[in-house]
Amino acid sequence: MRIRSVCTLPAAVTVAATVAGGSLSWAPAASAQSIDPTPSTSASPTPKNAAExxxxxxxxxxxxxxxxxxxxxxxxxxxxxxxxxxxxxxxxxxxxxxxxxxxxxxxxxxxxxxxxxxxxxxxxxxxxxxxxxxxxxxxDPFKDASVLLKAKDDKTGKPLAGSVVNIGSGDKTLLTLTTGSDGMASGKLPTNSRNSSNFWVKQIKAPDGYEIYKPSKTFQAKPGDPVTVTVTNAKTATTPPPTHEPTDKPTEKPTGRPSEKPTPDKPGKDEATPTPSAPATDTPTTHETTSSTAAPAPKGSLARTGADATPWLIGGAGVLVAAGGGALLAARRRRTDDSAENS
Incomplete structure (x- = not known):
């Protein structure tokens, strides 16, 4: 009987062939370790200094x-x-x-x-x-300086709202502030040096009713320093002095008009005919007064009016009193003489 040899076998198992009763049968034999190494399933080792x-x-x-x-x-x-x-x-x-x-x-x-x-x-x-x-x-930049602006009335010190000013350095404007109802405004002013820097303040709009403050003010500030700047304004002259009142407005009591109702003893300035100061009587005083009024004024004296007739009336009255006194005295003497003759 001819037996065929097996050249190729599984790697993990060896199979042996035996002859029994003229037939060929296969039976597993004891397992043997493979010569080739089996690859590991674990992770590859970490290279040295990989974390660094x-x-x-x-x-x-x-x-x-x-x-x-x-x-x-x-x-x-x-x-x-x-x-x-x-x-x-x-x-x-x-x-x-x-x-x-x-x-x-x-x-x-x-x-x-x-x-x-x-x-x-x-x-x-x-x-x-x-x-x-x-x-x-x-x-790191230098800290900003803190600026507080105040606007006041130059006479009373009253806070003024609506004052607008520019703050800058050199020819550059750095900050613009407008005062509120409390007359104040604040802001941050950038600085560029460890030492004090020079700045200027100029008002560009005055509060209502006030003149603008034209000159520029200057001040200095260091990084982080608080600085207060005050601007004062004078009121605008809106009321002219009393001597310059407009002449086209009539006054309540014009001085060029005669009085509508002059009093008897105070005639108006434009009246030509005087008002007599005393009522007419039957005495010669009326005749003397009338004749004296009609008589021409003495040379070198002013024309007589009703206002200067009073001295003549007083003089005439004096003459009449003196005449009456003389007549009374003569009558008494005559009675005395008559009495002496009868006795």
Whole structure:
């Protein structure tokens, strides 16, 4: 009998052929380990220093507008979830290193400038790159000066609303303020130096009823300083002096008109015929008064009117009294003489 050999067998099992009663049968034999190694299903080993190459960092350099470095500035770095990832303050060289950061986009916030003269910058995004320390220069501006504007009446000190002024430096206007009902207005004035800066104030609109203040005022201010500027205004002359009253407006009591109802003893100025000051009687006084009124005025005297007839009346009355007294005295003497003759 011819037996055929098996050349190819499974890797994990060896099968043996036996002859029994002239027939061929197959039976499994004991398993044997494969010579070739079996690949591992576990993860490949992590290369050495892989974590270091994948992280990144940020190097901050802090300065002011003049180029001087600023120490003590505080920064905080937040990850995309808003969680704090790193923080610190700049050293004497104005530097701060934030390292071992997972690559990505972070939010950088300056919490303090570390200087009374400088302000902080706005928040900004920072990109962290794997294996790189990203340099970042931050310039803190000088703090603004606080300006308080006051407008007043130059005589009474009353606050004035509606005063508009420009505030600037050199040939540049930096701020425009308008006073409110309390006569005040406030604003922020930018500065650009550690030392005091020079500024000017000019009024461009005066309050209603007041003259504009034409001259320019000057003042100085340091970063962060509070400054008060006062502008005074004089009232506009709207009422002319009494001596300059308009002549086309008639007065309540015109002086050029005669009185409509002159009194008997006070004739009007334009009357030509005087009113007699006493009633006429049967005595010679009436005749003398009439004749004296009709008589021509003596040379060198003014024309007589009813106003100057009084002295003549008084004189005439005196003459009559004297004449009557003389007649009475003569009558008495005559009676005395008659009595003496009869006795």
């Amino acid at each position: 190459t994948e992280s990144g960092g940020v190097i901050i350099l802090k300065k002011d507008p003049g180029g001087d470095v600023l120490a003590g500035a505080a920064f905080t770095l937040f990850d995309p979830a808003g969680k704090e990832a790193a923080s610190g303050k700049t050293d004497a060289q104005g530097q701060l290193a934030l390292k071992d950061l997972t690559p990505g986009v972070y939010r950088l916030k300056e919490t303090s400038s570390g200087s009374p003269l400088h302000a902080t910058v706005d928040d900004q995004d920072v990109i962290v790159t794997p294996g790189v320390d990203t340099p970042l220069t931050i310039v």
